[in-house]
Amino acid sequence: xxxxxxxxxxxxxxxxxxxxxxxxxxxxxxxxxxxxxxxxxxxxxxxxxxxxxxxxxxxxxxxxxxxxxxxxxxxxxxxxxxxxxxxxxxxxxxxxxxxxxxxxxxxxxxxxxxxxxxxxxxxxxxxxxxxxxxxxxxxxxxxxxxxxxxxxxxxxxxxxxxxxxxxxxxxxxxxxxxxxxxxxxxxxxxxxxxxxxxxxxxxxxxxxxxxxxxxxxxxxxxxxxxxxxxxxxxxxxxxxxxxxxxxxxxxxxxxxxxxxxxxxxxxxxxxxxxxxxxxxxxxxxxxxxxxxxxxxxxxxxxxxxxxxxxxxxxxxxxxx
Numbered sequence: 001x002x003x004x005x006x007x008x009x010x011x012x013x014x015x016x017x018x019x020x021x022x023x024x025x026x027x028x029x030x031x032x033x034x035x036x037x038x039x040x041x042x043x044x045x046x047x048x049x050x051x052x053x054x055x056x057x058x059x060x061x062x063x064x065x066x067x068x069x070x071x072x073x074x075x076x077x078x079x080x081x082x083x084x085x086x087x088x089x090x091x092x093x094x095x096x097x098x099x100x101x102x103x104x105x106x107x108x109x110x111x112x113x114x115x116x117x118x119x120x121x122x123x124x125x126x127x128x129x130x131x132x133x134x135x136x137x138x139x140x141x142x143x144x145x146x147x148x149x150x151x152x153x154x155x156x157x158x159x160x161x162x163x164x165x166x167x168x169x170x171x172x173x174x175x176x177x178x179x180x181x182x183x184x185x186x187x188x189x190x191x192x193x194x195x196x197x198x199x200x201x202x203x204x205x206x207x208x209x210x211x212x213x214x215x216x217x218x219x220x221x222x223x224x225x226x227x228x229x230x231x232x233x234x235x236x237x238x239x240x241x242x243x244x245x246x247x248x249x250x251x252x253x254x255x256x257x258x259x260x261x262x263x264x265x266x267x268x269x270x271x272x273x274x275x276x277x278x279x280x281x282x283x284x285x286x287x288x289x290x291x292x293x294x295x296x297x298x299x300x301x302x303x304x305x306x307x308x309x310x311x312x313x314x315x316x317x318x319x320x
Contacts, residue, residue: 023251025105027259027270028063028084057205057262059100060147062090064154080110084278103272105248107286110276116201117159121256123197126165127155128186130178132206132230135171139207145170147205147262155201171230178206180229180238187246196254202247208263211237225269240269248272 066078066086078086080102087100102110117125131148133141148170155161167186169178176182190200207228226237248270251257261269274286 023105023248023253023255023257025248025251025257025259025270025272026108027103027261027272028059028087029101029103029261029269057143057147058091058094058096058098059087059262060151060203060205060260061143062087062094062100063260064150065090067154067158077113079112080108080114080276081278083114084110084276088278099277101278102276102286103270104274104286105272107274108276110286116155116258117199118256121197121199123195123199124165124193125155125159125161125199125201126167126190126194127152127161127201127203128167128190129169129201129203130183130186130206131168131170132178132228133171134207134230137230137233141206144205144262145172148203151203151260159201161201177231178229179231180235183227183229183238184242184246187243188250191247191250194255195252198255200255200257202257202259203262204260205262208261208269209237211239227263227269240271243269244271 063083066083084100084102091098091100102108129148129151131144131146133144148168152166152168155166156163167190168175169182169186171177187202190202194200204227209226209228211224211226225240227243228237229235247257247259259270273288275288276286
């Protein structure tokens with residue numbers, strides 16, 4: 001496709017956008033689909049609270065570094081563009097090549113204040129945090145448990161999330177293990193319990209991967225992005241299609257969601273249409289991603305590709 005919508009076509013897209021994209025979903029991903037992310041051997045370089053150890057994920061660590069003024073005090077208010085710019089600069093200074101980006105279900109004015117929980121979200125605050133070190137397995141990581149510990153502290157101390165509404169999955173023999181079944185169940189539960197005015201925070205720190213899209217033929221690049229649960233060898237991966245069906249399609253309108261994906265190949269793991277990449281060809285606003293496949297969206301929603309009325313309209317508006 002390789003084109004961005006002008007204002008008129010973007011408005012047409014918004015007017016015809018399926019109701020399944022009605023919730024306000026925002027995702028910060030640690031890197032683009034083609035990139036890998038990194039572990040940090042010592043998060044002291046990011047000046048974080050660090051409750052559980054020294055290692056951590058580069059994306060989680062640099063985001064918290066931006067959001068904290070010091071080890072305990074929240075930073076001054078930053079806009080979306082400032083947060084992403086500072087994250088990218090921190091990573092570049094540390095000689096990390098990954099490029100975090102912001103995707104969303106709706107266009108965001110990125111000059112506005114970055115909100116994990118906006119003023120409009122006056123209801124219950126719920127969170128699901130997953131940290132997988134793959135203890136004793138090939139590809140073992142060292143910082144994912146620490147990421148979760150740091151992030152739990154942040155959402156509790158700064159945003160007043162309560163323990164009873166926070167679900168933590170980790171392979172540390174203390175928490176519920178992050179198996180595929182448990183992860184999917186946690187995502188389904190938080191979506192089912194939420195209603196208009198509520199806020200959800202989802203955080204994943206672990207391995208991410210790409211696999212050939214052999215089933216639906218929907219992926220523009222021929223690959224599905226996927227999360228890697230602790231029992232992936234026996235029970236498989238969690239595909240972007242699974243996350244879309246549970247998190248995106250399942251959410252009622254009026255729920256605010258922020259998702260932080262600290263893993264490889266995570267840029268489009270929720271298949272959201274709007275994207276902002278700081279210091280890139282996007283300038284200073286969000287655009288429809290050139291990698292966003294509207295035909296795939298129609299298939300996900302049960303349409304018949306370009307033969308559906310909405311699918312045909314959207315593709316015509318997108319490509320003309």
